[in-house]
Amino acid sequence: MNATSKIEPITEPAVPSRERTAAALKAAILEKLTYFVGKDPGHATEKDWSTALALAVRDYVVERWFEATRATYDGQKKRVYYLSMEFLIGRLLKDAIANIGLEEAVAGACEELGLNLEAHLQQESDAALGNGGLGRLAACFMDSMSTLGVPAHGYGIRYEHGLFRQRFHDGWQVEEPEDWLVSGHVWEFERAEVAYPIKFGGHISFDGHGRTFWHAEETVNAVAYDTPIPGWKGRHVNTLRLWASKPVEVLDLGRFNHGDYVSAAEKTIRAETISRVLYPDDTTPEGKELRLKQEYFFTSASLQDILRRFLAKNDDIRDLPNHIAIQMNDTHPAIAVAELMRILADEHRLTFPDAFDITRHCLHYTNHTLMPEALERWNTGLFRKVLPRHMQIIEWIDYHHLAEVQGRNLPINLDAIRIIEWGNEIKMGSLAFVGSRRVNGVSALHTELMKQTVFKDFHTLYPDRIVNQTNGITPRRWLYECNPGLRALLLESIGDKWVDNLELIDEASQFATDAAFREKFAAAKRANKIRLAKEIETRIGLKVDPSALFDIQIKRIHEYKRQLLNLLETIALYQAIRRTPGAEWTPRVKVFAGKAAPGYHMAKLIIKLANDIAKVINADPIVGDRLKVAVLPNYNVSLAEVIIPAADLSEQISTAGMEASGTGNMKLALNGALTIGTLDGANVEIAERVGPDNIYIFGLTADDVAGIRQHGYNPVATIDSDPTLKAVIDAMVSGTFSVDDSHRFHGVADRLWHTDWFLVTADFQSYFQAQRAVDVDYRDTDRWTERSILNTTKVGWFSSDRTIRGYAKDVWNVEPKF
Incomplete structure (x- = not known):
């Protein structure tokens, strides 16, 4: 299958369920060690055993992954697509063992094999795909969407080095490349057949029939890498799809044969740079251009993939909002507004008004900051150079939006709602707001301040657009897995119902004054x-x-x-x-x-x-x-x-x-x-x-x-x-x-x-x-x-499961399965 082919229904029978015993896990670990790692037990290193263990557990996850994918296709359910510059997923082995329910079996298998389970869990590299709260929130949301059975894809960039590794030299921060992929990533599956062209630069032309053509100066391929994300008890598994930038032409053989070895590989180097590092230093013009390319790269690839999946099962592109909901996590993917319009108008021949209407019913925007300097702005000169067609589309959106507003005679500051400010800067927060069906804050205070400050005039225009979805965290990773002593005490006292319904943890409040409980x-x-x-x-x-x-x-x-x-x-x-x-x-x-x-x-x-x-x-x-x-x-x-x-x-x-x-x-x-x-x-x-x-x-x-x-x-x-x-x-x-x-x-x-x-x-x-x-x-x-x-016991409301239920009801219009 290539990226443009139709997806046929999956009719093969489900893979038989694997036994969940220590003996079965032991046999699976030894099989992976032998036939996938290529080592016999007598010569295997600690890293070899860790890889074999992860591969054995991964099989159980993949089994559920296939089942969930079949059910989603068969049920024709509306899907959620979460676009984020960061996914700070951390280590996945311990998470998978807990969510799939293999803790006893894995512990028993490791004991029989003489393996120190905790030491092998520490062998896994942290996926360097994020910086802080933004990326970790995206990871928690992926966990919760799987736990609740919301069919979803996460989309981001497969950063080769991610955010830098930090060390201190004489107390100063020193940034070094993060090599988390040096030994491969056992949880990902490369989908070399899923690749999309991503264009930059060039010029625009028109034919006699009004069609627009973008003649790019540079084109790279976005290649998909999939990671399964299981929810609690393995009831549903969603996909995190990350894009790696690859060259269209691997090597200029002519230049190479003439001895110009460096320039022969120039296109490869330029292409791979896009997915090399998270948040390149953008204090230089080159850094700014690279960051803009990164944002467009993963957004365009994701939208192309979303539409390919939709068209494989549906014929009417105008029906898109009934089948998909796209969430933009902050302003990094805000170019999705112009890119979705470009695809609908240039490739599917819709008028701009129709394309804009569909776009505004598909996209949703999460705002994470009230600081004006953190709401991205792009110089129009740079933007036009990198994305000339999108510059035209944004100019159209800005003009028609202002014209629409002026006709309503409302007491607003027109400058505050412009997307292009003074002709030289594009305000990406404004673009995201104008192009979205719902805009949400991430705490009650933040949402109210959005209405009163940075989006005050937009709120006057669209009083129903801003909603609140207070953030949350997954209790699986952030208590059940990371705090074994407290987990054991809670399981002993109130059972495990809190793990996927965290508000029930309040039942343990009764023990706050119990001396024995306090001691434990x-x-x-x-x-x-x-x-x-x-x-x-x-x-x-x-x-x-x-x-x-x-x-x-x-x-x-x-x-x-x-x-x-x-x-x-x-x-x-x-x-x-x-x-x-x-x-x-x-x-x-x-x-x-x-x-x-x-x-x-x-x-x-x-x-x-x-x-x-x-x-x-x-x-x-x-x-x-x-x-x-x-x-x-x-x-x-x-x-x-x-x-x-x-x-x-x-x-x-x-x-x-x-x-x-x-x-x-x-x-x-x-x-x-x-x-x-x-x-x-x-x-x-x-x-x-x-x-x-x-x-x-x-x-x-x-x-x-x-x-x-x-x-x-x-x-x-x-x-x-x-x-x-x-x-x-x-x-x-x-x-x-x-x-x-x-x-x-x-x-x-x-x-x-x-x-x-x-x-x-x-x-x-x-x-x-x-x-x-x-x-x-x-x-x-x-x-x-x-x-x-x-x-x-009193903060159970701050579960990402509760947050996702809120998004499902108030933003995406989807129904969780569980």
């Missing part, structure tokens, strides 16, 4: 903290006390997420301990992890500051174990699975009104961490569910922030009026933490003194006092454990 809960937490303490020592050589309060901030390094606020409080605490070391201090371990974008200088300077602070504090004998700071390199899903179950305190301290939702806050709360945070994003809804006594809220509200920014703010006055804060900044600029370069952090201090856009100084004292309340409360072990239990 605390023992599970301590085991997790011991595991993290070992990981910290292995990674950075720092020994920490598991009985200390584990204070965790793990997320992308960005000024609005305010790792800097946490670091200033760390310095203040350090100074206080040094002044009175004999006082009753609550021992604390501060854990930081996260990556800074390669071109984001201030974020990288904050990482350096964190490492320099850690270096001084951890070596100070006066402070000792009262305070330790661990800055862990190369944060990824697997590291998160170790950190999150061990957390006592969850840092969610973004500037109010700037975090759309957050999902780390949900994962940490589900695993029993108490949140310290602003009323921002989903913190608002977490606070409502766990209650004010079980969360630490501090600082300015979103309304406060808006008011301050409207009327102006004087950070110098705030600093001068707060001796604690002033002493912290003085220490930072005097070289206390940078004796080799006393001026190193003057840029950080200048940002705080002169602008402080993220209001770190404004929230410092409130945050400092909240942390001192944490110190006191943590000493009451029983009460802290009770509050920890209530955090776990």
